[in-house]
Amino acid sequence: MAIPTRPAALEVRGLRKDYRGHAALDGADLTVDAGEVFGLLGPNGAGKTTLMKAVLGLVRPTGGEIRLFGLPHERRLLAEVGALVETPGLWARLDAVGHLRIHARLRGVAAARIDTVLELVGLAGVRDRPVAQYSLGMRWRLGIAVALLARPRLVLLDEPTNGLDPVGIREMRAIIRGLAADGTTVLVSSHQLAEIAQICDRIGVLVAGRTRYQGTVEGLAAGGDLEAGFFRVLEECGWAVR
Helix, strand or coil, X not given: CCCCCCCCCEEEEEEEEEECCEEEEEEEEEEECCCCEEEEECCCCCCHHHHHHHHCCCCCCCEEEEEECCXXXXXXXXXXXXXXXXXXXXXXXXXXXXXXXXXXXXXXCCCHHHHHHXXXXXCHHHCCCEHHHCCXXXXXXXXXXXXXXXXXXXXXXXXXXXXXXXXXXXXXXXXXXXXXXXXXXXXXXXXXXXXXXXXCCEEEEEECCEEEEEEEHHHHCECCEHHHHHHHHHHHCCCCCC
């Protein structure tokens, strides 16, 4: 008897999003398996953020299909999805606990969960400090804490290391791998190829709204060089690489 497997956390098939005649997504395909860290790569304007927003219901696709946890995309399923897309929406005068209390009430999450997520993202020691005193890395961690409040099965992170110093990048890497170790599926977009290589199980490359590669890091790397493999894909798509 075949052993049953968990359905993919996320499936995207032929996804399109048109903006006034411009295709931000032009038939993108993606499969993110349950429990993995999946890296989404692509040049600026490739459609990475648009794809994430479509999954979150923030933009309405022009065509194609999205499935979450093996089911057709529905708003009720988004209760099991956490996300940090673009920049965290935080209040400068409010501390971490205040932010999390507001979101916990909105989502019907027990207040006891606040301590857990603060420990997870490494902010327990500054829980009562106003966000105005936080570094960029600390703000990103608070944004992730908000995303994790409701114990999501899938987490979407859009450029989580953007603007971070080496210490902040290392901390973010540890958080992402920790999520995967706990069984949470993570889809992360990034321009940091070296980071993607360290934290991701598989990767996908979007170019001009289409999926041009999907597979292991080793499968894309040319002679062990992920950057060379990435630029090879861009050149094969006619992208001007300088």
